[in-house]
Amino acid sequence: MMLVSFLFLPVLAAIILLLIKNNKTAQWTAIIFSGLTLLVALQMLYTPMDDINIAWLPNLNTRFILHADGLSKILILLTAISFPAILWATANNEYKNRNVFLSLLLFTEAGLMGVFLAADGLLFYFFWELALIPIYFLCSIWGGEKRIAITFKFFIYTFLGSLFMLAGILFLNAHSSDHSFLINSFINAHLTGGQQVTAFALFFIAFAIKMPIFPLHTWQPDAYEQSPTAVTMVMSAVMVKMGLYGILRWLLPLFPVAFMVHTHVVVILSVIGILYASFIAIRQDDIKRLIAYSSIAHIGLMNAALFTHTQIATQGALIQLFSHGINVLGLWIVADIIEQQTGTRSMKEMGGLAKKQPTLAILLVGFALANIALPLTNSFVGEFLMFTGLFQFSPWMAAFAGVSVILAAIYTLNMVQKVAYGAISEKINTIQAPNKGAQAVLIILLIIVLATGVYPQPLFSLTADTLQQLFVK
Amino acid sequence: MNAIIVSTLLGVIMMFCSWGIKSQQAQKNIALIGLFILIIANLAHMYGWYVVDYDTKGMLTYSFFGLYANTLLFALTFIYVWINGDEIAKIGNTSADFYSLFFFILCGISVLTSFDNLLMLFIGIEILSIPLYILTGADKKNMFSNEAALKYFLMGSFSTGILLLGITLIYGATGSFHLTTPIVSISTGFAQEQILLSAGLILLFAAMNFKVSAAPFHFWTPDVYDGAPTVFTSFMATIAKAAGFIAFINVFNSQYKALGYSWTLLLTFVIIATLLVGNIIAVFQRSVKRMLAYSSIAQAGFMLFALYGKSEISNEAILLYAVVYSIATIGIFAVLVKMKENSFEAFHGLGKAQPLLAFATTVFLFSLAGIPLTGGFFAKYYMLSALLKAGAGLWLVVVAVVFAAISIYYYFKIIQAMYFTAGEPAINPLPNQYKYKLLTLAILLLILGVFPNLLLNYIYF
Numbered sequence: 001m002m003l004v005s006f007l008f009l010p011v012l013a014a015i016i017l018l019l020i021k022n023n024k025t026a027q028w029t030a031i032i033f034s035g036l037t038l039l040v041a042l043q044m045l046y047t048p049m050d051d052i053n054i055a056w057l058p059n060l061n062t063r064f065i066l067h068a069d070g071l072s073k074i075l076i077l078l079t080a081i082s083f084p085a086i087l088w089a090t091a092n093n094e095y096k097n098r099n100v101f102l103s104l105l106l107f108t109e110a111g112l113m114g115v116f117l118a119a120d121g122l123l124f125y126f127f128w129e130l131a132l133i134p135i136y137f138l139c140s141i142w143g144g145e146k147r148i149a150i151t152f153k154f155f156i157y158t159f160l161g162s163l164f165m166l167a168g169i170l171f172l173n174a175h176s177s178d179h180s181f182l183i184n185s186f187i188n189a190h191l192t193g194g195q196q197v198t199a200f201a202l203f204f205i206a207f208a209i210k211m212p213i214f215p216l217h218t219w220q221p222d223a224y225e226q227s228p229t230a231v232t233m234v235m236s237a238v239m240v241k242m243g244l245y246g247i248l249r250w251l252l253p254l255f256p257v258a259f260m261v262h263t264h265v266v267v268i269l270s271v272i273g274i275l276y277a278s279f280i281a282i283r284q285d286d287i288k289r290l291i292a293y294s295s296i297a298h299i300g301l302m303n304a305a306l307f308t309h310t311q312i313a314t315q316g317a318l319i320q321l322f323s324h325g326i327n328v329l330g331l332w333i334v335a336d337i338i339e340q341q342t343g344t345r346s347m348k349e350m351g352g353l354a355k356k357q358p359t360l361a362i363l364l365v366g367f368a369l370a371n372i373a374l375p376l377t378n379s380f381v382g383e384f385l386m387f388t389g390l391f392q393f394s395p396w397m398a399a400f401a402g403v404s405v406i407l408a409a410i411y412t413l414n415m416v417q418k419v420a421y422g423a424i425s426e427k428i429n430t431i432q433a434p435n436k437g438a439q440a441v442l443i444i445l446l447i448i449v450l451a452t453g454v455y456p457q458p459l460f461s462l463t464a465d466t467l468q469q470l471f472v473k
Numbered sequence: 474m475n476a477i478i479v480s481t482l483l484g485v486i487m488m489f490c491s492w493g494i495k496s497q498q499a500q501k502n503i504a505l506i507g508l509f510i511l512i513i514a515n516l517a518h519m520y521g522w523y524v525v526d527y528d529t530k531g532m533l534t535y536s537f538f539g540l541y542a543n544t545l546l547f548a549l550t551f552i553y554v555w556i557n558g559d560e561i562a563k564i565g566n567t568s569a570d571f572y573s574l575f576f577f578i579l580c581g582i583s584v585l586t587s588f589d590n591l592l593m594l595f596i597g598i599e600i601l602s603i604p605l606y607i608l609t610g611a612d613k614k615n616m617f618s619n620e621a622a623l624k625y626f627l628m629g630s631f632s633t634g635i636l637l638l639g640i641t642l643i644y645g646a647t648g649s650f651h652l653t654t655p656i657v658s659i660s661t662g663f664a665q666e667q668i669l670l671s672a673g674l675i676l677l678f679a680a681m682n683f684k685v686s687a688a689p690f691h692f693w694t695p696d697v698y699d700g701a702p703t704v705f706t707s708f709m710a711t712i713a714k715a716a717g718f719i720a721f722i723n724v725f726n727s728q729y730k731a732l733g734y735s736w737t738l739l740l741t742f743v744i745i746a747t748l749l750v751g752n753i754i755a756v757f758q759r760s761v762k763r764m765l766a767y768s769s770i771a772q773a774g775f776m777l778f779a780l781y782g783k784s785e786i787s788n789e790a791i792l793l794y795a796v797v798y799s800i801a802t803i804g805i806f807a808v809l810v811k812m813k814e815n816s817f818e819a820f821h822g823l824g825k826a827q828p829l830l831a832f833a834t835t836v837f838l839f840s841l842a843g844i845p846l847t848g849g850f851f852a853k854y855y856m857l858s859a860l861l862k863a864g865a866g867l868w869l870v871v872v873a874v875v876f877a878a879i880s881i882y883y884y885f886k887i888i889q890a891m892y893f894t895a896g897e898p899a900i901n902p903l904p905n906q907y908k909y910k911l912l913t914l915a916i917l918l919l920i921l922g923v924f925p926n927l928l929l930n931y932i933y934f
Contacts, residue, residue: 057924057925057926058926059789059926059929059930060858060926125845126845126846129844129845129846130845130846133844137892140889140892140893141892141893147893148889148893148894152885152889155881155885156878156881156882159878159881160874160875160878163874163875163877163878164871164874166854166857166874167857167867167870167871167874170854170857170858170861170870171861171867171870173858174858174861174862198867202871
């Protein structure tokens with residue numbers, strides 16, 4: 001029954017939070033409950049947890065099934081780390097109706113956990129939507145100036161995608177031998193090639209919008225920029241992983257034929273997206289938009305790696321699912337501290353952080369280096385494996401995608417240079433030492449970055465079973 | 474038989490109530506008690522206890538499905554009166570008159586869920602429609618209400634004529650009014666009979682489409698829904714329409730096979746046209762009431778999917794859809810009726826001023842849009858599932874979901890107005906009790922959103 005606590009704890013906290021009016025109490029309630037979820041997640045790494053399998057709607061033949069394998073575990077761990085980290089690091093930010101804000105965030109956590117655990121198609125779809133709806137309200141109520149229109153675009157985009165997925169789920173349900181939604185009966189559905197391609201397309205659109213993959217990415221930079229930073233962190237550290245998770249959990253096992261047919265198209269699209277996003281990132285002056293575009297590039301690389309369908313690249317992507325989340329979380333937290341204190345996101349107005357706040361600057365540099373996958377950082381492991389796989393798949397694609405490493409160095413180091421070095425600017429001069437919580441979170445995250453960079457073996461062994469399922473048949 | 478007799482009697486009783494009992498509150502309570510009795514009477518029939526057992530010579534046949542549909546529609550009427558009773562009292566002189574019209578409509582509904590003969594279909598539709606014309610014009614001093622009633626009456630009687638002509642032609646071809654025994658089928662009969670039968674069925678189809686406001690026979694809907702008093706629009710768009718659908722399915726799941734392939738083509742055309750017209754025009758509406766009128770056309774498009782083929786799941790689908798759609802629509806109209814104006818601006822800042830009401834409204838809108846955790850999701854889900862089971866192509870499902878995504882646009886405009894735009898909502902003062910009633914509806918939708926089988930299991934026993 002332990003797996004249920006991943007859903008139960010956040011939902012319970014979310015409901016309790018609606019009743020707490022005091023800001024401080026609310027914040028700590030949220031942190032404690034998400035911390036408890038993290039403890040359960042850590043326990044899961046050591047003791048295997050039984051599946052949950054309860055009849056839900058007998059007429060539809062759908063069941064409430066939760067199952068955790070390596071892929072689920074690594075993403076649950078990421079989610080469980082992200083939420084307390086985000087809540088603690090942004091504890092001093094000002095929000096009106098803080099308790100509602102936190103409550104919606106925790107509902108999102110429950111939705112995300114559900115997505116990563118569900119082993120029944122309809123249940124998966126349910127959680128997929130449930131993770132989205134609180135985000136819609138969070139961004140539209142607490143976001144920036146242009147929030148309403150931009151969030152709406154984001155919402156309709158992703159909702160349309162998920163409806164396509166629903167059509168695909170219906171289609172599979174109609175073709176599975178026992179007319180159920182179990183992932184295993186989907187796998188054994190014996191679709192013809194043409195049917196696979198149809199269903200593949202329906203699922204892939206949903207995942208591609210979520211990740212997002214070029215050319216379906218247009219919602220993302222705007223949405224990241226306009227959302228309150230805590231929500232942006234959730235979106236870019238965890239939510240985008242839903243798409244990649246979907247590919248590994250559903251797309252690849254369900255439609256192997258269609259998957260192999262489309263590898264080249266998707267890899268080429270991803271590589272175009274990587275380069276495109278990297279070039280745009282170079283031109284950005286807004287620090288949030290820069291991180292957003294850099295994130296598109298990184299996700300694109302992971303997607304390309306998955307679609308090479310080589311064991312080594314998939315291994316890299318599995319690790320990178322976790323590492324990217326940690327890195328981008330660190331970058332967002334630093335960016336948020338700067339924005340909260342100086343009121344600006346424009347890098348033109350920054351400079352001299354290293355002189356004014358050396359600790360913060362060191363942390364920024366740490367995460368920036370992780371972002372460009374320097375050896376000893378966690379991304380190096382993942383990206384190296386992914387590039388190796390990509391090279392096996394097609395040297396040309398590896399070469400083009402490899403350019404993105406250089407481009408990443410350009411925009412990331414440029415950012416570091418503009419923010420940390422140079423004369424102390426007027427805005428940076430006002431900056432105070434970040435609060436203890438944020439500092440602690442950043443240090444812990446940096447430790448994770450270095451630890452998994454030097455010794456990634458635990459992550460490898462965590463995801464070994466998934467890799468085996470996908471490749472040894 | 475129970476329901477038909479009891480509803481007629483109650484209608485007559487309500488009619489005379491306005492003489493003796495002057496208090497509007499008392500009239501409402503009598504109507505509620507009457508509805509309760511009606512539900513009990515119908516339940517009694519379901520489980521084998523009759524007031525009269527009269528041989529109708531096959532004019533009416535009672536299926537468990539039809540009777541269950543009766544129960545649900547009566548229960549919805551109960552909910553409707555329970556919530557809107559006070560608003561009904563504000564229109565006209567005595568609300569007892571309107572309640573008696575409701576009971577006559579329910580009598581029509583009881584006929585429509587059980588007919589097995591085209592004449593009974595005709596009679597059922599007339600019993601249903603005539604009170605609706607009157608309700609539309611109930612606000613006697615309002616020109617819009619009068620205009621709407623006249624329009625509805627003229628168009629409605631014209632379509633009734635077409636219905637009758639269709640029935641006549643079918644009779645000419647088959648020599649029978651019975652649904653279950655077509656004498657010639659399209660493939661075996663003589664050429665003339667074939668022409669008569671096809672022409673008759675197409676006319677019948679057109680007339681039924683008019684009644685459920687499917688495109689291209691939808692033109693009356695926005696004007697009538699907009700002009701009628703909001704409380705009655707709520708009734709027309711939900712319970713009366715659901716009954717129309719059940720009748721529609723009854724007719725065309727027995728005779729349509731005569732038309733074969735062309736039938737599917739025709740139906741597909743009508744469905745796509747309905748979804749297109751409803752959804753696209755709703756996007757551009759400035760008045761919430763008109764937007765809801767077009768959205769009800771769009772929802773009708775979804776309900777038409779149940780016509781593709783009769784199966785267990787299509788039965789489940791139409792009942793679930795009718796109930797969930799009706800609850801959500803009754804709810805949203807109950808909010809609208811309290812607004813001072815029908816524009817989207819009236820909703821500005823409602824989330825802050827009336828959090829409970831805004832929450833309930835959000836649930837209603839989510840349900841109409843078909844978002845998971847609300848009943849609307851499963852309603853749409855069952856419909857699409859029935860569609861696939863009936864052998865329609867996946868492309869039609871994809872078209873349907875694209876339109877469902879478009880519908881998000883106009884439903885969420887209200888949510889945006891409520892929560893994301895600051896302002897003073899133009900809302901009349903609300904008694905707390907009213908909010909709790911709406912909240913109950915919202916919770917009902919949420920429960921159906923997780924366990925739709927609570928409603929559906931009773932179809933079978």
